[in-house]
Each structure stands twice: as structure tokens, then as C-alpha cells.
Amino acid sequence: MDLLILFIIGVCFTTVVFFIGRFACPRHDRVPLSEVDHVLLWTTLRRGWHAMGSFGPLPQHPEDPSGTTRA
Helix, strand or coil: CHHHHHHHHHHHHHHHHHHHHHHHCCHHHCCCHHHCCHHHHHHHHHHHHHHHHCCCCCCCCCCCCCCCCCC
8 A cells, every 4th residue: 555655745845846847948949749759759758857956045155255245
């Protein structure tokens, strides 16, 4: 039963990543869902994974290397 729950969670997560990757692609480059083959599937999943990674927090860099801020 636990493996079934993990499988369902994995399928749901993969579906979310797929659709994030699909909508990260420009509209004129999207292929209809009926024409998606295994290469486009992996490419879209990769694009979605990278798009999700870009939502993370930005690193905090000081404006001046000496640590003083400009007024």
C-alpha cells in the first residue's frame, strides 16, 4: 500500500513538472499533446525541472565588496 501511495505521489509530481515545462515553452514552439514522443517528454520534463529551480531565492550579494552600502 505504501508503494502505491509513493507511486501516485510520483506520478502527480511528474505531471506538475511536465505542465510547468510545457508552459515554460513559448506558445509557437509547443507541440500538441497527441504528438509528444519520448524525446519531447524528457525535454519537457527537463525544462520544467529547470523552470522550477529558477523560482528559488536569489543569493544575497552586498552592493560593495567592502561591505559598506551606498547612500
